Amino acid sequence: MSGTGTKLTPALCSAFLASTPDGITIVDPDGRIIEWNKGCERIFQRPREEVLGRHLADIQYESFPEALRSDERLHGIRMMMNRILTAEIELPVQGIQSFVIVRPDSSRCHIEQQPFIMEIDGQRHLAAVIRDVTDRLDISDSLEWELHLNVAVSKLSNALQDTTLALSDIAFIVHDNAIGLTGSEHGYVGTIEQGTGSLVVHTFTEMINSTCRVDDSAKKIEFPRRPDGTYNSLWGHALNTREPFFTNDVPAHAATSGTPRGHIPLFNFLSVPVIWEGEPVGQIALANKPNGFLHRDLFGIERLANLFALFLDRKAKDDRLRASEERFATFMKNFPGPTFILDENNNVVHLNEWYAREFSWEIEGLEGCSLDSVLSSEMLRSFEAQNRRVLLEKRAQQFEDKVVTRSGPRTFLTTKFPLKLSNDATLIGGFSLDITERAATEQRLRESERDFRELFESAGDALIVFEPDDEHILDVNAQACRVYGLAKHDFVRSKLTEFSLTPEAGRERIDQLLKTGHLDTFETVHHTADGRDIIVSVAARLVDFKGQRAILSINRDITEEKRVRAEHERYSMTLNSLLDRLPLLIIRARHDLTIQSVMGRTENIIGVAQEEVVQDDLVNLFPEKAGELRRHPLQQPLQFRAAYQRDDDTLSLQAYLFPTDEGILAIAMDVSEQVRLEEKLRDSQKLESLGVLAGGIAHDFNNLLMGVLGNATLLQDMLPTDDDLQDILHDIVDSAERASKLSRQML
Numbered sequence: 137m138s139g140t141g142t143k144l145t146p147a148l149c150s151a152f153l154a155s156t157p158d159g160i161t162i163v164d165p166d167g168r169i170i171e172w173n174k175g176c177e178r179i180f181q182r183p184r185e186e187v188l189g190r191h192l193a194d195i196q197y198e199s200f201p202e203a204l205r206s207d208e209r210l211h212g213i214r215m216m217m218n219r220i221l222t223a224e225i226e227l228p229v230q231g232i233q234s235f236v237i238v239r240p241d242s243s244r245c246h247i248e249q250q251p252f253i254m255e256i257d258g259q260r261h262l263a264a265v266i267r268d269v270t271d272r273l274d275i276s277d278s279l280e281w282e283l284h285l286n287v288a289v290s291k292l293s294n295a296l297q298d299t300t301l302a303l304s305d306i307a308f309i310v311h312d313n314a315i316g317l318t319g320s321e322h323g324y325v326g327t328i329e330q331g332t333g334s335l336v337v338h339t340f341t342e343m344i345n346s347t348c349r350v351d352d353s354a355k356k357i358e359f360p361r362r363p364d365g366t367y368n369s370l371w372g373h374a375l376n377t378r379e380p381f382f383t384n385d386v387p388a389h390a391a392t393s394g395t396p397r398g399h400i401p402l403f404n405f406l407s408v409p410v411i412w413e414g415e416p417v418g419q420i421a422l423a424n425k426p427n428g429f430l431h432r433d434l435f436g437i438e439r440l441a442n443l444f445a446l447f448l449d450r451k452a453k454d455d456r457l458r459a460s461e462e463r464f465a466t467f468m469k470n471f472p473g474p475t476f477i478l479d480e481n482n483n484v485v486h487l488n489e490w491y492a493r494e495f496s497w498e499i500e501g502l503e504g505c506s507l508d509s510v511l512s513s514e515m516l517r518s519f520e521a522q523n524r525r526v527l528l529e530k531r532a533q534q535f536e537d538k539v540v541t542r543s544g545p546r547t548f549l550t551t552k553f554p555l556k557l558s559n560d561a562t563l564i565g566g567f568s569l570d571i572t573e574r575a576a577t578e579q580r581l582r583e584s585e586r587d588f589r590e591l592f593e594s595a596g597d598a599l600i601v602f603e604p605d606d607e608h609i610l611d612v613n614a615q616a617c618r619v620y621g622l623a624k625h626d627f628v629r630s631k632l633t634e635f636s637l638t639p640e641a642g643r644e645r646i647d648q649l650l651k652t653g654h655l656d657t658f659e660t661v662h663h664t665a666d667g668r669d670i671i672v673s674v675a676a677r678l679v680d681f682k683g684q685r686a687i688l689s690i691n692r693d694i695t696e697e698k699r700v701r702a703e704h705e706r707y708s709m710t711l712n713s714l715l716d717r718l719p720l721l722i723i724r725a726r727h728d729l730t731i732q733s734v735m736g737r738t739e740n741i742i743g744v745a746q747e748e749v750v751q752d753d754l755v756n757l758f759p760e761k762a763g764e765l766r767r768h769p770l771q772q773p774l775q776f777r778a779a780y781q782r783d784d785d786t787l788s789l790q791a792y793l794f795p796t797d798e799g800i801l802a803i804a805m806d807v808s809e810q811v812r813l814e815e816k817l818r819d820s821q822k823l824e825s826l827g828v829l830a831g832g833i834a835h836d837f838n839n840l841l842m843g844v845l846g847n848a849t850l851l852q853d854m855l856p857t858d859d860d861l862q863d864i865l866h867d868i869v870d871s872a873e874r875a876s877k878l879s880r881q882m883l
Contacts, residue, residue, distance in 0.1 A: 159247075159266035163192045165259050167217050179247060179268045181239040192262075193217055199237035220253075221262055234269075246270045278432075285436045288313040292440060296447050299531070303327065303451060307338035310420060310444050317440075318433045320422035322400065326359070327410070327418040327448060328375075333361035335375070335419060369393040374407035375416045380438055382406035384428035404428050408437045412445045420444070457532070474548070475567040477555070480527060482506055482520055485563060494541040515539075523564050526552045536575070537568070547575040598672075598691040600632065601681050604646055607632040610681055619672075619693045621665035632689075635662045637669065645676075649687060653678050659694070670695045711735065719806035726799040729754040729765060741806050743782045757804060758791055770795045777807070838879040845872040 153160055159176035163169055169192055172184045180187075180199060187195055193213040200209070219225045233249045251264040295301060295309045307325040315323050326337035336358050361367055367375045373391035374380055383389045384404040395402060406429045410418030420441050425433070474494075477486040484502045491497045497510055508516050518537070526533050532553035539546055552566035592599055598616035602609045612627045620627070620635065633639040638660065649655045654677040662672050673692040678685065712735060721736040731752050738746045742757070755762035758778045774793040779786050788811040792803040848868040855861055 159264075159268075161192070161264055161266065162254070162256075163217075163221070163262040165221050165261065167191045167193060167214070167221060167262075169195070170261075171263075176266060179245060179266055180237065181241060199239070217262070221260055223260055244270075281432060281436075284317055285439065288317050288436070289439055289443065292443050296443060296450075299529075303448075304338050306444070306447050310440055311339040314420055314422055314437055314440055317436050318406070318422055318425055318429070320406070321424040321426075323420070323422040325418070325420050325444075328416055329358075330452075333365070335359040335361075335367065335372075370402075370405055371407065371419075371421060374409045374421075375419060378409055378411060378414075378416060380406075380408040380434050380441075382429040382434055400424070406433060406437065408434065408441045410441045410445045410448065412449050417448050418444060471567050473568055473570065476565070478507075478523065478564045480562055480564075482523055494543065496542075522550075522552060526554055526564055527562060530554050536571075545572075546570055547572045595690075598693065600689045600691060601679070601686050602632050602689065604650060604678075604685065604687050607642075607646070610686055616691070619664070619670070619691070620662070635664075637661045637663065646687065649676055649678065662691070671698050721802075721804040723749075723754065723757075723802040723804065724796075724799065725754045725802065727769065729800070732799070741804075742780060742787070754800065754802065757789070757802075761791075770800055834879040838876055841872050841876045841879065845869060845876065848872065 153171065153173040156173070157175055159179045160171065160173045161169060161176050162171035168189055169187050172182075172187050174184075176187075177183055180195070182195065191214065193210065196213060197210045216225075233251070235247065235249075237245050237247060239245055246269050248267045248269050249264050250266075251262065254261050254263050292309060292313055295306060301309075307327070311323060311325045314320070314325070323339070324337045325339045326335045328334070329336050338357075359367065359371065366372065370386065370389060370391045370393070373389075382405065386392055386402045386405050389405075402423050404423065404425055406422045406425070408420045409416045410420065418441075420437055422429075422433075422437070471488065474490040475486075475488045476484070476491075479485055483504055483506055485504075487497070487499045487502060489499070492499050495510070502510065507519065511519060522533065522535050532551060535550045535552065537548050537550055539548060547570070548568040549571045550566055550568040552564055555563040555565045557563065593613050595613055595615060598619040599613040600609060600616055601611040609628050609630050609632060612624060614624075617624055617627060622630070633642065636642045642660070645655055645658070655675065657673055657675045659671060659673050661669050664670055670693050673694050674689060676687055676689045679688045680686070681688075719741055721734060721738060721741060723734050724732045726732060731750055731754055734746050734749045738744050738749050742749075755765055757780065758765070758776075760778045761776060770793055772795070774791075776791055778789050778791055780789050781787075786808075787806055788808045790805045790807045794801045848865050852862060852865045852869070855865070
């Protein structure tokens with residue numbers, strides 16, 4: 137390579153070939169394999185030493201499915217490869233080639249191959265990069281099959297909603313979807329006949345007429361049940377066991393008893409019983425699927441069987457309903473509540489005495505007449521709309537009506553149904569049940585459930601509902617998702633034991649709860665989704681959750697509360713220790729000035745025990761401010777200095793008062809020593825001021841004396857020494873010098 141890239145050394149090439157997950161093979165000009173890396177060994181399940189030196193065409197031929205192998209094909213592969221290696225022709229396919237190989241263990245593998253020509257030492261070589269795409273194709277095939285299944289289920293579901301379709305119609309729809317979904321060549325759909333227990337096959341005749349060559353004497357559309365209540369042969373195995381099954385080796389199956397003469401041979405067979413309430417009510421059977429049945433085929437047919445079971449159940453109920461119409465009409469006439477029969481035009485055919493009692497209607501006069509003469513226009517419109525619906529849908533309907541009777545406003549649940557008479561006329565019959573109390577109870581229940589759900593979801597604590605036996609979580613609220621860091625859909629797939637550090641202790645508490653019905657609050661440690669351990673306070677009780685016994689666990693995350701409490705205790709201890717050393721009190725008082733708590737050594741400061749201060753009046757500490765504090769609630773911070781009488785001593789307290797939501801926070805400091813020092817400082821400052829004043833006076837006085845002394849000295853020098861004034865001047869000079877000395881002392 138040029139530039140600054142890494143040089144392709146033999147060691148580097150070998151490492152690349154050994155490390156890549158894809159297969160890489162290189163063929164020399166003679167078509168013989170000279171490179172076969174570990175990827176090829178894994179994909180083809182052929183070791184390197186087995187294939188090196190062999191012709192690539194032989195390896196490819198040996199990997200073909202059995203049906204594709206022939207001498208002509210092997211010869212053709214060799215000729216094509218030789219022509220490519222000799223450059224007689226170019227590669228016939230550009231891009232990726234896809235095909236299936238069969239490995240030594242008989243497993244099939246889907247591969248994609250990218251062939252290309254490369255020059256080695258001036259000679260033309262054929263190389264290929266090979267990739268195993270079996271898993272990718274399996275996923276694609278699985279998704280496509282699921283799509284087909286959903287389409288088949290959708291078609292059948294839509295058909296089941298059509299009440300006009302008969303049993304044979306639905307059976308053929310089930311049959312066609314089962315054949316199309318599995319790709320089977322044959323199949324049938326049948327139902328169990330009530331009373332005889334025989335399997336009546338609704339789609340068997342069509343299969344016989346098209347492909348099956350059973351003798352006419354053996355043709356039947358009914359498979360009878362044996363006297364012991366079981367069914368014969370392979371077709372009856374699923375009905376006997378009530379379990380679906382398939383076999384891809386019919387002769388080897390234990391239930392096989394052979395096929396009737398002329399019947400098509402069966403290579404594989406799948407049977408799914410249609411089960412309703414634990415009993416077989418029908419069967420879906422399929423046979424001769426190319427390449428054999430898979431478990432997903434069984435799953436898909438079970439889905440169809442479940443839908444078919446719903447249809448059969450609905451049909452049975454409809455049959456029973458039609459059979460009881462006449463008995464039901466008799467019941468209506470003797471019903472103690474309101475009953476009625478109307479014709480298609482809403483004319484009265486029959487009303488019972490309840491209408492005369494509650495509405496004062498003349499029943500005999502209404503027969504054959506319309507109800508518009510006795511019903512309000514609004515009620516009449518509602519009544520006619522209900523009747524039209526019953527006639528249109530041709531089945532019983534229920535309506536909830538609010539009616540004012542002699543007894544007051546009442547709520548009725550009215551059942552209306554069509555009555556088909558022998559002359560093909562259709563009447564509308566109905567009866568009503570007074571559900572006033574039930575409706576009110578249901579409304580209260582709905583409101584209660586709504587309130588509970590709102591309370592459940594908005595609760596500040598984590599709420600977890602779980603099954604007491606295996607601790608499977610049934611429901612959680614939003615706070616639980618936040619506390620444990622899990623989405624709700626992940627939470628409800630979990631068990632409570634997955635979050636507990638002590639599942640054994642948790643199991644013991646659950647057993648205790650099952651005996652007592654509740655658990656007092658306790659603390660434990662739980663895991664969260666992000667790996668944290670949290671401390672939770674737990675209270676639990678037995679509840680009814682959607683009709684089953686469950687446990688409601690109320691979990692509060694107190695990790696931060698614990699940390700704050702420990703921090704608060706540590707700070708409190710530090711503060712108390714500090715306050716014990718300082719002349720300081722911290723006082724909390726209510727709005728009425730009653731002291732709630734005190735921090736600090738009250739004995740050392742005010743000479744009163746702490747317990748005596750609590751519940752005392754705050755103004756007793758600051759009597760000078762009593763009037764002000766009682767007249768005007770504290771709105772702004774206040775500071776002042778107050779005198780406090782302690783025994784024979786008067787203390788000076790510096791106070792700071794702050795308003796709070798609960799009342800007043802007061803801080804009081806003993807500043808008595810500070811006050812004494814301040815007084816001494818003031819005295820010292822006074823003396824200092826006097827000294828400064830005296831010094832100023834002395835300085836000015838000394839300046840005056842200097843003039844007197846100077847003039848007297850000049851006069852002495854000017855007068856003769858024997859002059860009489862010399863004595864006077866001497867006294868003046870002497871006095872002035874003594875006065876000057878005194879002023880200097882004052883300085």
